[in-house]
């Protein structure tokens with residue numbers, strides 16, 4: 001991406017970090033600066049509002065349950081395109097902000113071939129070539145990019161439906177709905193991966209930091225790049241530390257047992 005975009009992102013990160021703080025304690029690494037976090041949560045809120053209002057007018061069954069949240073049917077229909085527009089604008093900035101680390105590489109294609117091991121948690125630590133984002137995260141990002149483009153084009157065609165032919169509007173409805181369903185599936189997987197499936201990930205988007213242990217476990221190449229340390233060595237050192245600690249506790253317990261019996 002051009003240097004003017006990089007300059008814009010740098011400037012935005014600098015300005016936002018003046019207003020919000022990211023405290024990085026010992027044993028932690030900065031993962032997402034304030035600017036990224038503000039964009040992420042603005043995108044997330046506008047996306048959820050678009051999703052809820054969209055599904056409210058998509059299905060007759062959901063209409064009954066969801067439209068009262070937005071003040072009734074006509075209001076929901078009125079608000080939905082505006083929520084969508086807010087999502088589009090903020091996601092555009094997130095797109096610029098994340099374009100560089102989201103570029104697809106051969107490492108990501110290799111990651112995709114190992115996706116079964118990833119989902120079944122077979123490996124304790126990720127492969128050494130996994131950088132700031134893994135292949136699955138990049139796939140999700142690019143799926144959002146494609147969906148955002150489709151949402152925008154088809155959304156505008158439906159919003160201003162008197163400007164084009166009826167069949168164009170009809171096709172737009174179908175594409176818009178399919179993109180919405182794909183995004184819903186991706187969103188559910190994303191929440192699971194960002195919370196329960198990978199403990200320690202959620203704080204990356206709240207505090208902005210992660211533990212070094214999290215970094216070498218999930219993104220070893222990024223860990224190596226920011227700390228200059230070998231992720232495998234760090235992992236093995238941690239394993240030895242835990243084993244020594246457990247041994248010490250066992251010895252202490254044995255010692256206590258013998259004392260109790262004397």
Ligand code: HEM
Nearest residue numbers: 031043044047048137140141144191194201202203204205
């Ligand atoms: C509301 C619930 C959500 C939660 C709990 C959540 C959580 C997270 C977390 C913890 C990360 C950082 C992952 C990392 O640093 O490795 C992240 C990244 C990301 N989020 Fe969300 N997020 C949510 C909603 C959304 C929504 C609605 C979107 C867009 C439609 C979105 C798009 C992304 C993208 C593209 C990334 C970077 C790639 C990835 O980690 O998958 N998130 N999210």
